[in-house]
Amino acid sequence: METIQSYLNQHDPEVAAVLDAESIRQKSTLSLIPSENYTSMAVRLALASSFTNKYAEGYPYFWENGERSMQKNGRYYRGQANTNDIERLAIERALKLFTPNPQAYHANVQPLSGSPANLAVLHAFLKPGDTFLGLSLDYGGHLTHGHRVNITGASYRAVSYRLNADYELDYDEIRELARLHSPKLIICGATAYPLQIDFQRLGEIAREAGALLVADIAHICGLCVTGHHPHPFPHADLVTTTTHKMLRGPRAGLILCKKELGPAIDQAVFPGLQGGPHMNTVAAMAIAFREAMSEDYKMYAGQIVRNAKTLAEVLQAEGFSLMGGRTENHLLLLDIVHSDNGLAAKDGHWLSIRWERAGLIANKNAVPGDKKPWYPSGMRLGTPAVTTLGMKEVEMRQVGDWIVRATRGADNDAELERIRVEIASMMERFAPRQFV
Ligand code: DSN
Numbered sequence: 001m002e003t004i005q006s007y008l009n010q011h012d013p014e015v016a017a018v019l020d021a022e023s024i025r026q027k028s029t030l031s032l033i034p035s036e037n038y039t040s041m042a043v044r045l046a047l048a049s050s051f052t053n054k055y056a057e058g059y060p061y062f063w064e065n066g067e068r069s070m071q072k073n074g075r076y077y078r079g080q081a082n083t084n085d086i087e088r089l090a091i092e093r094a095l096k097l098f099t100p101n102p103q104a105y106h107a108n109v110q111p112l113s114g115s116p117a118n119l120a121v122l123h124a125f126l127k128p129g130d131t132f133l134g135l136s137l138d139y140g141g142h143l144t145h146g147h148r149v150n151i152t153g154a155s156y157r158a159v160s161y162r163l164n165a166d167y168e169l170d171y172d173e174i175r176e177l178a179r180l181h182s183p184k185l186i187i188c189g190a191t192a193y194p195l196q197i198d199f200q201r202l203g204e205i206a207r208e209a210g211a212l213l214v215a216d217i218a219h220i221c222g223l224c225v226t227g228h229h230p231h232p233f234p235h236a237d238l239v240t241t242t243t244h245k246m247l248r249g250p251r252a253g254l255i256l257c258k259k260e261l262g263p264a265i266d267q268a269v270f271p272g273l274q275g276g277p278h279m280n281t282v283a284a285m286a287i288a289f290r291e292a293m294s295e296d297y298k299m300y301a302g303q304i305v306r307n308a309k310t311l312a313e314v315l316q317a318e319g320f321s322l323m324g325g326r327t328e329n330h331l332l333l334l335d336i337v338h339s340d341n342g343l344a345a346k347d348g349h350w351l352s353i354r355w356e357r358a359g360l361i362a363n364k365n366a367v368p369g370d371k372k373p374w375y376p377s378g379m380r381l382g383t384p385a386v387t388t389l390g391m392k393e394v395e396m397r398q399v400g401d402w403i404v405r406a407t408r409g410a411d412n413d414a415e416l417e418r419i420r421v422e423i424a425s426m427m428e429r430f431a432p433r434q435f436v
């Protein structure tokens with residue numbers, strides 16, 4: 001990696017300086033954004049591989065009578081021997097990692113990220129104006145689950161469901177909405193939901209309504225595939241995920257579905273939505289899928305949850321208000337406007353800036369009732385990245401202490417600077433070695 005850095009320094013010192021600065025930032029601050037992580041060296045090398053030079057529109061197979069004919073080349077351009085091999089391998093590994101029975105499912109590894117994956121699913125099964133249900137953004141849902149400013153809300157009739165007063169999914173309300181609106185599809189999954197999801201119950205609701213169930217597990221995929229959370233299959237008809245969050249792969253998206261839905265999904269991804277897949281990313285995905293099948297990864301996933309629970313306990317004991325009152329996964333959502341004991345702040349925007357000065361990198365987040373997304377009342381915290389670094393419960397208590405001090409002392413620049421130095425010192429012990 002030093003060779004790569006010195007090559008970049010010589011080739012383009014201006015860009016090299018910014019890359020170097022970002023490495024230093026990542027090495028000296030704490031990433032508490034629940035959707036961020038650190039990839040392995042192997043994933044990073046695959047991203048920089050010669051596949052980045054290759055176009056590969058199409059698929060490394062043909063659909064014939066509901067089966068993928070894997071030995072047939074379905075690409076539009078020539079020179080695909082290796083792209084075909086790598087995409088077939090990525091598909092095989094995705095099916096092995098994510099599905100109960102690889103023979104009965106299909107995987108499309110081409111979505112460029114989670115948003116295009118979700119849009120492709122809607123494009124495959126809905127016509128403009130058709131109805132689907134999704135979790136409201138200010139209750140932890142994702143933009144692509146039908147928010148009005150997103151193409152999914154602008155092109156389709158999106159009906160939003162919410163959480164109950166305890167910040168839990170309200171399955172009875174979802175059933176009522178499904179009965180009332182007869183959606184073609186129900187999306188479940190979230191970006192700021194700290195509790196487990198009952199996929200079985202949602203599957204029953206979807207079947208009763210004659211709708212497809214799509215589980216967007218981008219945030220929790222690692223917990224589902226290692227048995228720490230319920231698995232969406234066989235209850236869901238389709239699963240979407242990103243591969244760069246808890247999964248620690250490249251920035252990309254993935255769609256898994258019952259095999260009979262495969263031709264429609266493939267058609268929707270290409271040519272429906274995208275052009276050529278990013279084959280360097282597909283290679284990196286294949287590596288990440290294999291890594292996630294390991295015993296180490298299973299232990300990592302369990303530690304993510306233990307770390308989040310420890311952080312939640314420390315923060316709650318000090319007076320922070322937690323949405324849902326607890327966490328069962330990798331994230332916590334703090335209502336910082338309604339926290340006690342000197343921990344209330346005017347808004348998440350302001351607090352996130354103050355925390356960053358202390359080396360605590362987190363994101364502001366809407367909580368129910370917020371009217372201004374730029375000035376929300378919440379802060380979202382997650383443990384996947386710090387757990388990758390090897391941090392455990394003891395470090396989470398220290399992190400909790402820093403968060404408390406940086407909140408009580410948010411107006412005190414000297415205190416923020418002291419915390420920044422302490423964090424940088426701890427990161428010297430934990431920062432990953434794969435940085436260029
Ligand atoms: N931006 C992602 C997250 O942070 O959850 C979702 O797309």
